[in-house]
Amino acid sequence: MLSRTADNLFWLSRYVERADYLARILEATSRLAMLPGAGDTAWASALITAGCYDAFKEIYGEPTTETAIEFLAFSDKNPSSIRRCLETARFNARAVRTALTVEMWETINGAWLELQKMNAKSFATGRSSQFTDWVKDISLRIDGSGHRTMLRNDAYWFTRLGFYIERADNTARILDVKYHILLPEASAVGGGIDYSQWAAILRSVNALTAYRWVYREELRPWLIADLLILKPELPRSLAACYGAIVTNLDSLSNAYGRHGKAQRVAQTIQTALQNTTIDGIFKIGLHEFLTKFIADNTKVGQAISDQYLA
């Protein structure tokens, strides 16, 4: 397969995943911002989590619900707004349409066509959930159509790698922005706001219900960290992402008969995640752990790029 084709498939998935993640942040923050006293910081925090706070401030100054939603969801000035993510995903798809199944192409192309008709005004204040639901639905359909229709060959594995590398990055970033409210001592502070914040984190990774199934107790910040980092059962945990990354990289190395740096680095990260506990993580520091993880995950992305995509 052409390296560029693999590259397009990889980034197609990354942008779809990113759009999905942004939609979830938008949704969780909208809820949070409605709580008395939480609104002021909620949107700033969301923009930081999305990695575009500085760009936002330059244009709008202090965030309000309207400007933040506009910027995160629709703005052309924000290169990683949901709209731009979906457009970039479709651009990548069009470049390799013969490597996609008809179902995948039609889902992506259809989403793009619908997107042309939307703007911030399509959604009245307080009804942004209509849009975020649509985005989540699109990502489910793209993910699902790929899963159901693609041949299990290198094209499939590269799309999967894109999803999981992006997902691991997103989960780690959410945790990192909120790490201060997840520290064990934070529980002493407690209170309604904290509870809502914790719930917001879980919502943004689609894990509020999952938390209760796994732990069967009230929200505890360290358990939230445990769930999102170490629990392989949770599809968005770092452990789950790395399980999938290693599997897909192994499929590639088997098919190509070559084992390289990407496989080695990913394996090292997976082993570390398997051999650590949440107490161990708090001991070195949650923020320090996450900073290192984000850097390591970027290294895996770079290794995949060097080995296959360049």
Add this chain to the structure above:
Amino acid sequence: MAFNEMLGSDGGVRAPYAGVSRWLESVNLDQLDRRRAEAELFYRRGGITFAVYGDTQGEERIIPFDIIPRILAGKEWNVLAKGLEQRVKALNLYLADIYSKQESLRAGIVPEELVWQNPAFRPEVTGVAVPHGVYVHIAGVDVVRIDENDFYVLEDNARTPSGVSYMLGGREICYRLMADLYGAHNIAPIDHYPDELFSTLCSVAPQRAGESPNVVILTPGQFNSAYYEHSFLADKMGVELVEGRDLFIRDDHVYMRTTEGPKRVDVIYRRVDDDFLDPLVFRPDSMLGVPGLFNCYAKGNVALANAIGTGAADDKAIYSHMPEIVKFFLGEEPILKNVPTWCCRKPDDLAYVLEHLSELVVKEVHGSGGYGMLVGPQADKAAIADFKNRLKANPANYIAQPTLALSSCPSFVEKGIAPRHVDLRPFVLTGANGVKIVPGGLTRVAMREGSLVVNSSQGGGTKDTWVIDL
């Protein structure tokens, strides 16, 4: 009065159209309209689109497809095919000559300045041998019909002619939507075109490539108006669709970057213009080509189809010399006719053209796609005055031809069934083993009443072309 391909000159239905005529009487317009809608849906769904240059909306449009096929009798086609083969053979011999011995120049067949000062002539490839002497592997020769027996060549497209995906797409629609009419005819197949193209390309591969050369299609990318066709052909031939950045040069050979490492490339069906192929030899600002490609090509380590510099044979000034070129290289009388052409670089011709602008069609020597042309009889005074100025400012840039009465075929238009003017672009393949032409080609139809401009960029549509056993 234009020749009506169904009704002929005496008003009776011509034999090849007997089936179509009966069928047209039996269907009602609603049925036709439904089929037209289905055909459009087929194009939309498949994303069989093209972009129009200068269209700021960057919209992806579809070319209108007229579901009523155009019919050619087998014996008509056979004559046409012989003429096309002759014409393309002559084009190849001419190119081989101007890039090596230049005998045709010494013999005065073509004025020297039409070679040396022709922007499409590439001095850089002089002396570069091409495999089997083939320069134009894929030609799209535009042919128009004037009456029962006369076919004229309008243009020899020897660079990167497009449209074959519409030819194949049109046939696919006819299979699906016109089963009644289709079944009643014995139609020569065209579906094997991608196979013929593939074997043509393989036949010119460097020897060391062995039994299964690595063929790729080089596209300028998804913003190119013909991107759909590039991806379509790659898909049908089962070859990679590459962009310049996917290729690189090592030790005078071309490689493509794959997930399994570099893979050598033997034949490039390039849909990138000469100017952009290699920034080290042609336009230095090109981002679409491959630096160093020319060197590999000159050493015979990779084949390009079409060869570099084929434009020197298909501009409209050279066109006027094609009958002499055919006679000189093949020693035969041309089978296909040439439209009389005034070359405005000649003062006498220019004077005549300026006098008779309202009767003539004026075209740019290197123009294509129907841009920058004047159809005198249909132009208003302002347009004619404008063209007068352009002609005087840069006469060598223009040629003029009489307005031909293009033949017409029954077409399904908004008002119902009515004759519309058509031309035909057959695709002629030339490889190591000679010339191959799939029967028929792309019929382009001017959908507007009375219009003679069939180019898709100017609102033209397409039709399937049936060569039937008769």
Add this chain to the structure above:
Amino acid sequence: MRIKVQHRTTYLYDAPPSSIVQILRLTPRNYEGLQVRSWRIFLDHDANLVPGEDAFGNIIHTLSLNRALDDLTIGVEGEVETTDTGGVVKGAVERFPPGLYLRDTPLTHADDAIKAMAHDVIGAKEGLDGLHALLSTLHETLTFDGTRTDVKATAAEAWAAKGGVCQDYAHIFIAAARSMGIPARYVGGYMLRTDMQQQNAGHAWTEAYVPSLGWVGFDPANCISPTEAHIRVAMGLDYLGAAPVRGSQSGGAAEQLQVSVTVGQSRRQQQN
């Protein structure tokens, strides 16, 4: 005259490119005005350097390298024996008839201003007279000034700026000559200067076709005919066809270019 040339081109890369391909036109070819005594190209890194010839008969080397480098130096060292031929070029490789050198190129395209100037200056003057008139007009009108143009400047741009470097003078001369139907071409090489041995670039001039004489050299930047001080290396339709180095890199970041040219008379001869 025996002349020694040293020419070094150094590329410094901010971020190393993953591969480099270049076409070098750095080697002169014998003709009546010049005999090569010794000539070599050297590189400070291992690379493929394949000799060849382009369609115009210039000697080329294709340099290719598929490794990341921080810097790359291409050196030329050679010695030639030159003879003054009064500007007439004889015994040079000619692959094309003069008519080819009437071709229009983007760099030598004559705009209305150049056409008008050419028409005024050359007018009905025949052969050498017209070309000499053109030479002096350029000399009078243009200012030698490296800040007015860059390496991509066209003849029209340089004429509008009323100045430039030898490359621009040559392009304007060519554009004007061709617009009057006189075949003209670009020559790249070196020039021995009495005022300075150390130079920061090679030299460029032109040749025009005079039916009674054949190809004749004109050095518009110096307003002279080439003498035995001129070392003719490569010839083409414009700068791009005779450029000492035409290159491309993939990846990496902006390059810095350092060029040093030393042209001097050989010591042996000076002692005579």
